[in-house]
Amino acid sequence: KQEVTQIPAALSVPEGENLVLNCSFTDSAIYNLQWFRQDPGKGLTSLLLIQSSQREQTSGRLNASLDKSSGRSTLYIAASQPGDSATYLCAVRNNYGQNFVFGPGTRLSVLP
Amino acid sequence: EAGVAQSPRYKIIEKRQSVAFWCNPISGHATLYWYQQILGQGPKLLIQFQNNGVVDDSQLPKDRFSAERLKGVDSTLKIQPAKLEDSAVYLCASSLKFGQVNTEAFFGQGTRLTVV
Numbered sequence: 001k002q003e004v005t006q007i008p009a010a011l012s013v014p015e016g017e018n019l020v021l022n023c024s025f026t027d028s029a030i031y032n033l034q035w036f037r038q039d040p041g042k043g044l045t046s047l048l049l050i051q052s053s054q055r056e057q058t059s060g061r062l063n064a065s066l067d068k069s070s071g072r073s074t075l076y077i078a079a080s081q082p083g084d085s086a087t088y089l090c091a092v093r094n095n096y097g098q099n100f101v102f103g104p105g106t107r108l109s110v111l112p
Numbered sequence: 113e114a115g116v117a118q119s120p121r122y123k124i125i126e127k128r129q130s131v132a133f134w135c136n137p138i139s140g141h142a143t144l145y146w147y148q149q150i151l152g153q154g155p156k157l158l159i160q161f162q163n164n165g166v167v168d169d170s171q172l173p174k175d176r177f178s179a180e181r182l183k184g185v186d187s188t189l190k191i192q193p194a195k196l197e198d199s200a201v202y203l204c205a206s207s208l209k210f211g212q213v214n215t216e217a218f219f220g221q222g223t224r225l226t227v228v
Contacts, residue, residue, distance in 0.1 A: 004154070031215070032215065034216065034217060036219070041224070042221060042222070043116075043118075043203060043219045043220050043221040043222045044155070044203065044205075044219040045219075046216055046217065046218060046219075049216045089154055089155075091154075091155075091217070093215070098143070098160060098162075098167055098168070099145060099157045099160045099167075099168055100145070100155075100157070100205075100217060101157075102147075102154030102155045102156070103154050104152075104153055104154045105153075105154055
């Protein structure tokens with residue numbers, strides 16, 4: 001059974017810092033991995049999707065990497081801004097199962 | 113492109129009452145998911161449809177929860193009777209059929225259910 005963990009659970013940084021969020025999964029037979037952002041009281045917004053054959057994806061100030069063999073993905077946020085404050089969730093889709101298994105999320109606060 | 117639509121946004125009911133949630137996925141998306149998100153946790157899958165067939169409902173509490181996706185488009189999720197522990201956000205998501213190149217999942221705004 002796939003299990004997904006995220007470290008740290010919460011993170012507070014001053015504006016302008018670069019930061020890394022971590023996601024780990026137990027079963028490396030994944031189809032893809034997706035990073036989401038969730039603002040309080042809102043749904044999930046897709047940030048990046050990495051296929052199992054890819055090593056990384058970039059969108060603006062965001063860069064996500066994937067290392068299947070070690071069961072890890074990282075989300076790098078460059079030059080953080082207060083507007084980046086939200087909960088960040090990673091979700092893994094297995095080869096054999098078709099649904100997404102989510103981690104518990106990392107709650108990010110970027111202080112002005 | 114229109115996103116995933118859900119209604120209602122909020123619902124407060126008393127325990128033992130029934131409630132229904134509605135979801136309209138992105139046009140052309142064959143796969144539809146219902147997730148339950150308890151405060152402070154990641155979403156947990158309740159049920160997954162491919163067109164109008166159920167792919168996975170292993171974590172759906174079938175004694176009280178039911179879901180259907182008639183005609184392979186809109187879906188409804190029902191809880192009857194509700195319990196206090198059902199208080200959560202219910203998220204609907206959709207994606208292209210598994211196996212296609214881009215199976216990015218898109219989520220609706222969710223329905224926040226409070227059972228009192």
